[in-house]
Amino acid sequence: MTRSRVRGGAAVAALLLALTGCGKIDNQQQPSGGGNSADNRAVKSGGTLRIALDGEPDKLDPTLARTLVGRNVFAAICEKLYDVNEKLEVVPQLAAAMPEVSSDGKTVTIKLRTGLRFSDGTTLDAAAVKTSLDRHRTLDGSQRKSELANVKDVTVTDPATVTLGLAQPFAPLAAVLADRAGMIMSPAVLTAKGADFGTAPSCVGPFKFATRVAQDRIEVVKDPNYYDAAKVKLDKVIYRSIPDANTRFNNLRSGDIDVVFNVSPINVDELKGMSNLRLISTESLGYQGITVNIGNVAGVGKAPGTLAAPFAGPFATEAKVRRAFMLTIDRDSLNRTVFRGQYAPACGPVSPASQLSSDAAQACPKHDVAEAKKLLGEAGVQTPVKVSLTVVNDPDNRRIGEAVKSMAAEGGFDVQLEPTEFASSLDLTDAGKYQLYRIGWSGRVDADGNITPFVQTKGSQNVAGYSDAEIDQWLNDARSTQDLTKRKELYGKVVGKLQQDAPLIYLYRQKNLTGVTSKAGQVKEFGDGIIRVTTAGFVE
Amino acid sequence: MNRYLARRLVESIITLFLATVVVFLGIRALPGDPARVLAGEESDPQAIAEVRASYGLDQPLPVQYVRYLGKAFTGDLGTSVRTGLPVTEIIAGALPVTLELAFLAMLVAILIGLSTGVIAAVRRRGPLEWASNSVALLGLSIPNFWFGQMGILLFAVLLGVLPASGFVPFLDDPVENLRRMIMPAVVLGSAIAAVIMRQTRSAMLESLTADFVRTARAKGLPRHQVILGHALRNSLIVVTTVVGLQLGILISGAVVTESIFVLPGFGRLTLDAVFTRDYPLMQGVVLITATAYIVLNLLVDLLYSVIDPRIRVGGAAL
Numbered sequence: 001m002t003r004s005r006v007r008g009g010a011a012v013a014a015l016l017l018a019l020t021g022c023g024k025i026d027n028q029q030q031p032s033g034g035g036n037s038a039d040n041r042a043v044k045s046g047g048t049l050r051i052a053l054d055g056e057p058d059k060l061d062p063t064l065a066r067t068l069v070g071r072n073v074f075a076a077i078c079e080k081l082y083d084v085n086e087k088l089e090v091v092p093q094l095a096a097a098m099p100e101v102s103s104d105g106k107t108v109t110i111k112l113r114t115g116l117r118f119s120d121g122t123t124l125d126a127a128a129v130k131t132s133l134d135r136h137r138t139l140d141g142s143q144r145k146s147e148l149a150n151v152k153d154v155t156v157t158d159p160a161t162v163t164l165g166l167a168q169p170f171a172p173l174a175a176v177l178a179d180r181a182g183m184i185m186s187p188a189v190l191t192a193k194g195a196d197f198g199t200a201p202s203c204v205g206p207f208k209f210a211t212r213v214a215q216d217r218i219e220v221v222k223d224p225n226y227y228d229a230a231k232v233k234l235d236k237v238i239y240r241s242i243p244d245a246n247t248r249f250n251n252l253r254s255g256d257i258d259v260v261f262n263v264s265p266i267n268v269d270e271l272k273g274m275s276n277l278r279l280i281s282t283e284s285l286g287y288q289g290i291t292v293n294i295g296n297v298a299g300v301g302k303a304p305g306t307l308a309a310p311f312a313g314p315f316a317t318e319a320k321v322r323r324a325f326m327l328t329i330d331r332d333s334l335n336r337t338v339f340r341g342q343y344a345p346a347c348g349p350v351s352p353a354s355q356l357s358s359d360a361a362q363a364c365p366k367h368d369v370a371e372a373k374k375l376l377g378e379a380g381v382q383t384p385v386k387v388s389l390t391v392v393n394d395p396d397n398r399r400i401g402e403a404v405k406s407m408a409a410e411g412g413f414d415v416q417l418e419p420t421e422f423a424s425s426l427d428l429t430d431a432g433k434y435q436l437y438r439i440g441w442s443g444r445v446d447a448d449g450n451i452t453p454f455v456q457t458k459g460s461q462n463v464a465g466y467s468d469a470e471i472d473q474w475l476n477d478a479r480s481t482q483d484l485t486k487r488k489e490l491y492g493k494v495v496g497k498l499q500q501d502a503p504l505i506y507l508y509r510q511k512n513l514t515g516v517t518s519k520a521g522q523v524k525e526f527g528d529g530i531i532r533v534t535t536a537g538f539v540e
Numbered sequence: 541m542n543r544y545l546a547r548r549l550v551e552s553i554i555t556l557f558l559a560t561v562v563v564f565l566g567i568r569a570l571p572g573d574p575a576r577v578l579a580g581e582e583s584d585p586q587a588i589a590e591v592r593a594s595y596g597l598d599q600p601l602p603v604q605y606v607r608y609l610g611k612a613f614t615g616d617l618g619t620s621v622r623t624g625l626p627v628t629e630i631i632a633g634a635l636p637v638t639l640e641l642a643f644l645a646m647l648v649a650i651l652i653g654l655s656t657g658v659i660a661a662v663r664r665r666g667p668l669e670w671a672s673n674s675v676a677l678l679g680l681s682i683p684n685f686w687f688g689q690m691g692i693l694l695f696a697v698l699l700g701v702l703p704a705s706g707f708v709p710f711l712d713d714p715v716e717n718l719r720r721m722i723m724p725a726v727v728l729g730s731a732i733a734a735v736i737m738r739q740t741r742s743a744m745l746e747s748l749t750a751d752f753v754r755t756a757r758a759k760g761l762p763r764h765q766v767i768l769g770h771a772l773r774n775s776l777i778v779v780t781t782v783v784g785l786q787l788g789i790l791i792s793g794a795v796v797t798e799s800i801f802v803l804p805g806f807g808r809l810t811l812d813a814v815f816t817r818d819y820p821l822m823q824g825v826v827l828i829t830a831t832a833y834i835v836l837n838l839l840v841d842l843l844y845s846v847i848d849p850r851i852r853v854g855g856a857a858l
Binding site: 056057058059061064066140141142143145146195196198199212213214215216217240241242243244246247250251253254255256299300301421422423424426427428430460461463 | 570571572573576577578579582583584585586587590591593594620622623624625629630633634689692693696697700703704705706707799800802804808809812815816817
């Protein structure tokens with residue numbers, strides 16, 4: 001090694017050390033302010049938009065798909081019977097109008113747009129819709145089965161009309177059809193590919209599937225068969241999988257990526273301070289919280305019962321203890337300390353952004369340590385009340401766990417944190433082998449999807465093993481009526497009861513934080529957390 | 541030599557078979573069910589049971605193993621539970637990325653490690669030895685993830701001279717391929733360079749005081765010929781062993797490096813497969829890794845006999 005090389009190496013090392021010491025790069029740029037989803041700058045034709053997702057999408061098969069990142073890819077290649085607008089109202093997409101519901105609520109008629117073609121060039125008609133809906137309802141392993149459980153049959157009324165027969169009136173149906181259950185696949189490709197449809201999906205969309213390299217990228221290209229192809233400006237969109245938030249952010253800063261999904265709250269202030277980047281921030285429909293094991297004795301889907309040691313305890317038997325625990329948590333402080341104030345405190349499952357939100361649904365018991373201690377006294381339990389909290393073993397969850405432990409200690413609780421690898425935590429909690437579990441839900445447009453599966457006695461995701469006849473009835477009533485006011489009232493009552501019984505302790509609501517290069521325009525994201533690129537492009 | 545080679549091959553096949561058993565059982569001993577992990581937050585028990593059945597995960601373990609082994613013999617490693625893509629296709633896509641990364645990292649490591657090791661031995665107790673030792677210490681003590689992040693900040697974000705991430709196949713665009721691989725290769729190769737440097741230095745120090753080097757000097761051979769032709773060549777036995785062992789470390793080191801630089805390689809694939817409990821993919825990657833280890837060990841054994849003929853003679857006598 002020559003002397004000059006040694007000096008060069010030392011200089012680089014010194015610079016690296018200096019960078020570490022600084023913690024962030026100060027580029028002396030002026031803040032551009034926060035963002036929202038409205039960006040109507042004119043864009044030019046052509047170009048490739050590179051989007052970094054925070055994980056690898058699963059199968060690109062609308063029947064089998066389960067991940068939020070996968071929904072982002074579907075937004076470009078698979079349109080649905082219905083969609084949501086920026087106000088989170090359900091609006092027709094492949095359907096010509098909102099569904100017509102019979103007076104008894106058991107027959108739903110959907111009129112379709114005509115002249116639409118799949119990416120393989122075949123025509124979308126009522127028969128194609130029936131093929132897809134029947135596949136969603138019946139295919140082994142279908143994730144749409146439970147969403148469409150109320151649909152008894154699908155009938156082709158005429159080439160542009162399908163009729164759905166329901167077992168029970170089901171108000172959330174349009175919202176359900178505004179997600180993957182409403183995606184219509186090309187029957188020709190379904191026949192040709194069968195179970196491998198996800199390897200080369202074909203739907204109606206502004207873009208069509210081009211290629212996929214496992215754990216790296218999915219490429220979609222402009223589809224000339226799309227009915228609104230003139231509005232599509234980009235030639236290509238590349239979805240890359242970059243799980244680490246810092247790496248995603250660095251790729252955005254370096255210009256290797258144009259759009260970053262799920263920006264970490266830690267990076268938000270820095271992003272806002274960069275003039276060549278902007279932030280899209282929308283209210284999420286989901287929630288993050290703590291699930292309490294009340295009666296999950298034999299696993300999800302089994303009848304709730306009485307817990308045995310070591311999971312039994314006052315948390316399972318005494319609502320006052322659970323309420324006391326809830327009152328010890330200072331949600332504002334949690335948001336500030338763990339998420340730099342970027343998220344929003346939440347006390348219930350209904351997002352303020354939801355069409356079904358109400359004052360009752362947004363009621364929030366205040367942080368009150370004195371009241372918590374009083375409730376523990378009334379419950380007659382010995383303090384400190386010991387309880388274990390299972391948290392997924394990642395930095396965010398460990399920080400939340402520590403904060404909750406510290407806050408709860410002030411109110412008379414001794415929380416033992418159980419950091420657990422994600423896959424193992426799912427197994428343990430599904431089987432009922434836990435006391436408290438820190439988990440969340442990404443959210444659905446209709447509030448029913450954010451409540452019923454989790455707290456109804458026979459809910460498919462009732463990990464808490466919770467059972468309450470009133471709640472069950474209110475949720476069924478809310479599903480059965482199309483009256484928005486009545487549904488709001490019922491969900492308000494449900495939230496009130498949930499706050500009393502506390503089978504789930506809601507903590508905060510994430511925001512959908514998306515970083516975008518200023519060069520890209522008309523990239524949209526609504527409260528459903530899906531990045532829409534139909535009209536996106538590079539600014540002129 | 542042939543008998544020796546045949547025996548080593550039989551041993552390797554038995555080892556590989558045992559590896560498949562251990563891998564198969566080990567993966568299933570992990571808590572976490574692939575169908576449940578795949579479901580994520582959408583944990584509909586009926587759908588989970590159906591997914592489990594569709595991959596044969598509801599069958600007894602011996603049945604699952606025999607099916608797996610039968611298919612593996614025909615080159616069919618199944619399909620990924622998560623993406624639905626064939627495992628062989630996924631691995632075939634990931635392997636070249638890691639092999640290229642490993643090759644370039646090893647190249648970097650050997651170039652830096654050998655040269656600094658020789659210099660440190662020849663210029664003992666001088667500033668160059670001190671500098672070489674310092675570089676080796678830094679290489680050993682700086683974790684890959686930190687070194688990688690700093691490299692990205694400096695060369696991609698601040699200077700904008702190299703891309704922050706991604707992979708372009710060499711045949712598609714050789715220049716772009718190397719631009720994207722240079723940082724990962726240096727990051728991954730730095731720690732190995734340090735190990736090679738230390739081993740080269742100590743082996744060279746021993747060789748330089750050996751009788752055969754003294755003899756070479758006494759014969760009046762030029763200094764560079766004594767150092768490179770005699771001392772270094774003799775030291776290469778030790779260094780080759782280290783390089784062989786480090787090849788295994790390269791694969792595990794690639795997990796971190798590929799994650800930092802978002803390379804669709806084998807290391808990252810392994811990590812993802814474990815976290816998602818993607819049994820077919822995990823079985824595939826571990827089977828390939830085990831095969832690679834066994835083949836590499838075999839090659840290193842054979843390389844010994846090329847470098848040192850005494851081993852070949854010994855082998856023939858077996």
